[in-house]
Each structure stands twice: as structure tokens, then as C-alpha cells.
Amino acid sequence: MPRGNIYLTGFSGTGKSNSGRQAAELLGWEFFEMDDEIETSTGKKIPEIFSEDGEVKFRQIESDILKAAATRTGLVVSTGGGVPTLEENRKLMAATGVVIRLTASPETINARLTASAGRRGRALRPLLGSEAPVDRVRALLAERESAYATADAEINTEGLRHGDVAMLIMETWEHISKLKGFQNGE
DSSP states (O other), X not given: OOOOEXXXXXXXXXXXXXXXXXHHHHHTOEEXXXXXXXXXXHSSOHHHHHHHHOHHHXXXXXXXXXXXXXXXXXXXXXXXXXXXXXXXXXXXXXHHEEEEEEEOOHHHHHHHHHHHHHHHTSOSBTTTBTTOOHHHHHHHHHHHHHXXXXXXXXXXXXXXXXXXXXXXXXXXXXHHHHHHXXXXXX
């Protein structure tokens, strides 16, 4: 029986990176941050890729990074917010692991992204600009809803600490991996 991966999907600011890192620690798995992998492999920051190469090129790079992750097992993968918008990415994640969508309200996403922008030292996200206005967050969430809705499970991170979300990710994996025929554990 294959082991599979956990793919965390959802909008920026829902806790995919921090909660995913903690879930990987709980499981004894490796954490795979797609944004970091993209920046390492291209030698460019994500906003640079968007401005110099465009969104279509960025999405292709993102898909290539996802394909590389899918050849491995035992990863907790923090996907970029736009990864599930491509059908090929949704199919690949569904076939090679459990897809867990993290959610939060547009207002919470806005507050989290605004608070973290200073720590990251860059604009919030290329498609949001430097202020991530709530209306723009709401519009992008609506635009991506059908893609996000294909996840195997959903965890609302509203009001939860990363450690609590990590526990829910682990519990969700343990339940759904059996249903999907993935090996649970080492």
C-alpha cells in the first residue's frame, strides 16, 4: 500500500505553512513548502516571477514543483494558494495523497497577511498587492471556490492556534488515508 502525502490547500493566510510544519513534526514527516522551493529553483522571489515572467509561467513552475513533490511520499506539502486552480494539479494531489483545505474568513486572512507582511519583508502576494484588501481577498476566494472545494477535507483555522490545526491535520490524515488506500504511518 502506498504511503502518500498530505497536501494543504487554501488561500494565503489560512495557516498552511505554520500548521503544516507542525503537522509534519507530529507525524515525523518532511515539510515541503512550495513557495520556498519555487524561489530556490528559480533564484527569484515570487513577486519577481510574476512581474518578469507573468502568472502563466509562474503557474507552470508551480505545477512542476508539485509534480516533483508527488514523486515522493511522507511529505506535508504547503501548496501555493493557486495550485488547485489547475485541474491537472487537483488530479495529481488526489492520486498521490490526502488533500486538506484550510479556511478562514476574508477578514481573518486580511489581518494575518497584513501582520505577516513585515516579517516576510515583501508585498503580501502578487495577486493581492501590498495591502490585501478584504474585497480583493473575498473576490479571489469566490473565484477559486470550486477548485478549493475538491479537497478531501476542510479545516476552518479561525481562532485556532497552529498546534491545534496541526493536530486536526494529523487526525484528518489518519481517517482519510485509510479511505483512500494510503498506508497510515511508517
